[in-house]
Amino acid sequence: MTGVISLLPEGRHGLLVPPLGRSEDLDSYLAVGGYAPLVAPQRLLDRIAALGLRGRGGAGFPAAVKLRAVRAAPGPRVVVANGEEGEPGSVKDRWLLRHRPHVVLDGLRLAAAMTGAERGFVYLSDAPAERAVRRALAECAPELRIDVVRTEHTYVAGEESAVVRRINGGPALPTAKPPRPFESGVGGAPTLVANVETLARVAAMYSRPDAADPVAGSHLVTVSGPGGGAALVEVPAGTHLKVLADLSGHGRADAVLLGGLFGGLYGEGWADLPLGHDSLNAVGGALGCGALHFLGPEDCPVAVAVEAAAYLGAQSARQCGVCVSGTGALARALSAVAHGEAGYDTVEKLHRWSRQLPGRGACGLLDAAARIGATLLDRFPDQVDAHRGSGCPACSDAASEDGRRFAVPVP
Ligand code: SF4
Structure with a gap:
């Protein structure tokens, strides 16, 4: 089963509202209160802060803090709708861009007004999403200049410094911080890089103030x-x-x-x-x-960890030495567990690496690999022990680097 389901109580203004199964057009978006004039940007920003809206790209950072940081920086400023979801098991951002491009563009417009930005970008890798966004831009003719930038689809291409680097004409790879995008982003300007779901929630909150709490x-x-x-x-x-x-x-x-x-x-x-x-x-x-x-009962956590680590190792941008060696070492150690080739020293090293490696790369990829190793050891000690002795034929094959197991089609 692949589907789209809303569990929000009736009357709440969620994002998975009709029109489902087709891209919203301007008329249908205007009919639900979209693109309403923004007369008091500061008041909307305060409301976002009061409701505690958090970014939906991954880190869960408070949205108002990022908006205020860009607003406080000297202009000109830039806002970016980040629709590049690198996690292989996530489809929400591509679904939003394909089916609800106007709510995302409306959120980008509101973010520009709140930060004082004069330029906007939509950043994505998905071809159907790009078509939907370009169609929506042609329909609504925004006052804000908005360009669409296509990137490659990789695990790290949506990381905010990679977004800025790609829009600036470079590869979609993370950079060392500082500076962060709000300090020096696109063209050196203070830049807000906001996930498309975050922006869609801002727009939905603004068009339905009575439902702002549940939307946030x-x-x-x-x-x-x-x-x-x-x-x-x-x-x-x-x-x-x-x-x-x-x-x-x-x-x-x-x-x-x-x-x-x-x-x-x-x-x-x-x-x-x-x-x-x-x-x-x-x-x-x-x-x-x-x-x-x-x-499921047929899925071994060791096999899942091996495949996840192999995928992350293959997706490493190979620009931080600690990530290249760290993800590779984690993937090899987990593979040794699956093959029954791991001694106590391998497990001890896995424990040590999973404590020492987080936070040492320029992006979260190394943290993800370390957490997979740590949680496998901590929460599935019996399965790890059982594999250490004799391995497991099913797990031994689980080393696909393409993330096939985790991939989900966009509904
Ligand atoms: S941590 Fe890894 S994936 Fe992230 S920037 Fe460094 S090398 Fe690239």
Whole structure:
């Protein structure tokens, strides 16, 4: 099953509203209050801060803090709608751009007004999304100059410094920080790089002030698992993961991979975890971009960790020495566990690396690989032990570097 499901109570103005199955046009967007004149940008910014809207690209950073940082910097300024979702198990950003381009462009317009930006970009890699955005731009003829920049689809291409570097004409690879984009971004100008779901939520909050609270507190989540079943779901924060698993046909799962590949593995007790940045951070996981991949009884967590680490190793941009050696070493050690070739020293090294490596790369890829290793060891010690002795033929084959296991088609 692959579908689009909203669990928001009737009357709440979610993002997965009709028109479903086709791209919204200008008339249908105007009919739900879109592109309303913004007379008091500061008031909207204050409202976003008061509601605690957090970015939906992965880090969950408060949206108002980023907006204020760009607004406080000397102009000219730039705003970017970042629609490049590198996590292989996430489809929400491409779905929004393909089906609701106007709500994203409206959010970009509002972000420009709040920051005082004079120039905007839509950054993406998906060809159908690009067509939908260009069609919407031709329809609405925005006052803000907006260019569409196409990038390659990689794990790191959506990282905010990679976004700026690509728009500036370079490769879509992260850079060392500082400077951060709000200090020196596109063309050296202070730049807001905002995820497209974040911008869509800003627009939805503005067009329906009565529903701003639930809009700010809801999430688009991509759920997938064994057998190819997947769904794009909109739910209030705090929804238990069991609800999401049931919706996608994975209610009998044994474990879950959180946050795309960024939040690590979680086993017993996963069903009662409430969805949210803080709740998942509190258990050593992460919500990331909101992608959840469930593991069925037939899925071995060792095999999933091996495949995730192999994928991340292949996606490393190979520009930070610690990432090149670290992701490679983690992937090799996990593969040794799967093959029954790991001694106690290998497991000890995995423990050590998973504590020492996070935060040492220019982007989060190394952190993701380390967390996968750490959570496998911490939460599945029996399975790791069982593999160490004799390996497992099924896990030994699980070294695909293309992330096939985690890939989800855009509904
Ligand atoms: S941490 Fe890895 S993926 Fe990220 S910028 Fe450095 S080399 Fe590239």
